[in-house]
Amino acid sequence: MEFPAMQKADALDFFSEYGKMIYNPTGIFYWTGRSKDEAKINATIGTAIGRGKQIQEDWGDAKITMCIPSMKQYFPQLNPNEIFPYAPEAGVPAFRQAWQNWLLRKAGSHAERLKRQLLQPxxxxxxxxxxxxxxxxFVDPGAPIIVPDKRWENYDNIFLRNVGVTIEEFPAFAGQDFNLDGFIGAIQRVWEKQNRAVAMLNFPNNPTGYCPPKKAAAEITQAIQDLVKSTSKKLVLIFDDAYEGYVYDADAEFYSTFYGMEPQANFLPVKLDGISKELLWYGARIGMINIACPDAWFEKAGKDELAKEIDNKFRGVVRNTVSNCSMNAQQAALKALQDIDQVLKERQKTYDVLAERYHIMKAELAKIKTDLLIPDPFQGGFFCFVNLNPKAGLKAFDVCDHLLKQYKCGTVPIEQGEINGIRLAFCGVEAQDIPELCQSLEKAVLDLVS
Ligand SMILES: Cc1ncc(COP(=O)(O)O)c(C=O)c1O
Structure with a gap:
């Protein structure tokens, strides 16, 4: 990316090599910005947007970021000590414990084992x-992290430009299924060069909305367990569970595949999650790192000693980057977690709105007649993804541009390597607008090929 004003002003000379190199790609923000001005239907934004009255009767018809209304009531309840001090580097202890309890509640039959193996988030x-x-x-500079080719665009900013690791990618899908062979192959490729592989999976996925059907989730779990048992090479498997719990297909695995992954002496499963989507509180900026340790570690070193040392390492990183996270957000979220049934009851309204949109989106995509648009499988999350058939000879950027100019529908194109398609964020599109969105997409493609 060029910075002509900074160059003209000789301002870049004041910056380090990192400062000179780093940039915020225009990507999604470019399309979101344009859509705000130009679109009638905006399918670019990655937050759940609906009408106030859809979550609380007396909130009227205005468009809002959907949330859990009772969360607001916790703010006046906070006392000065829950607002003004620094939070501890690794988080407020009671909040960490409450988050772990929430995680164990979702873990079902794996909860007993995880209770033993999990460190405090x-x-x-x-x-x-x-x-x-x-x-x-977990990844050394220059070493690879394994991710599918369809991934959240910000991964590349973090991996390539901020941390300076490389990407070992594999095609996300084999037909309508997760590309398990491709995933295992990528791990094996990394193991050929080094002893520790690090991979990241994201279900429900951004940008595709894919979450593994129960059978596929069991196969992924089994294949990983078999793989790590067959070698002494090490695997860190990180789950980006940003959208956990937003699954609308009854055949799909509702909760994270992480829970079934049993740590081994050479296998470390790590779960990343947080309140941005799970508690519909994007602006709180609270995320969690949950590590499940192999029993062998505790047998060798003792759980308390080990937990303290690993905690110290993470505290070190937090301390030397952001120092600590928002105190009042943790305290309010703690109160919400103590009343989790009420929170879930309120969140259900947003879930129902999203589920309705999902089913309409599925039905409308199925009505598209042209074979120039190929939707990926999707079972949940906030998005779905439609590939452009290579025989159309079209670029996703041009389709999205035409769709916006001609039909006033804002979407996000993704063109990267073999990927050439369009992300539709149904989380921000009202149910009655989804048919028009899908029909307009079809028309836009047909306009451009005719
Ligand atoms: C796949 C994925 N992971 C992580 C995030 C980031 O979540 P947070 O807002 O908690 O930083 C997002 C947000 O859009 C996402 O789509």
Missing amino acids: VVVPGITGAISVCTRM
């Missing part, structure tokens, strides 16, 4: 912060 600034910290913690 470390609080970081959002899941973005968690990805950044964990990349730095």
Whole structure:
């Protein structure tokens, strides 16, 4: 990216090599910005947007970021000590414990084992912060991190430009399924060069909305367990669970695949999650790093001693980057977690709105007649993804531009390597607008090929 004004002013000379190199790609923000001005239907934004009255009767018809209304009531309840002091580097202890309890509640039959194996979660600034910290913690500069080709665009900022690692990618899908062979192959490729591989999976996925069907989730878990048992090479498997719990297909695994992953002496599963989407509180900037340790570690070194030392390392990173995370957000979220059934009851309204949109989106995409648009499988999350058939000879950027100019529908194109398609953020599109969005997409493609 060029910085002509900074160059003209000779301002870049004041910056380090990192400062000269770093930039914020225009990507999604460019399309979101244009869509705000030009779009009638805006499918670019990655937050759940709806009408106030959809979550609380007396909130009227205005468009709002959907949230958990009772969360607001916790703010006046906070006492000065819950607002003004610094929070501890790794997070407020009671909040960390409450988050772990929430995680164990979701873990179902794996809860007993995880109770033993989990360390206290470390609080970081959002899941973005968690990805950044964990990349730095587990991947050496220049070494690869394994991710699918369809991934959240910010991964590349974090991996390539901020932390300075490389990407070992694999095609996300084999037909309509997760590309398990491709994933295992990528791990094996890394193991050929080094002893420790680090991989990151994200279900429900951004940008595709894919979450593994129950059978596929079991196969992924089994394949990973078999793989690590067959070698002494090490694997750190990181789950980006930003959208955990937003699954609308009854056949799909509702909660994270992380829970079924049993740590081994050479296998460390790590779960990144947070309150941005799970508690619909994006602006709080609270994410969590949850590490499940192999029993062998505790047998050798003792759980308390080990936990203290690992905690110290993460505290070190938090301390030397952001120092600590928001005190009042942790305290308010703690109160919410203590009343989790009420929170879930309120969140259900947003879930229902999203689920309705999801089902309409599925039905409308199925009505598209042209074979120039190929939707990826999707079972949950906030998005879905439609590939442009290579035989169309079109670029996703041109389709999105035409879709916006001609049909006033804002979407996000992704063109990277073999990927050439369009992300539709149904989380921000009202149910009645989804048919028009899908029909307009089809028309835009047909306009451009005719
Ligand atoms: C896949 C994925 N991971 C992580 C994040 C970041 O979440 P947070 O807002 O907690 O930093 C996002 C946000 O859009 C995302 O889509």
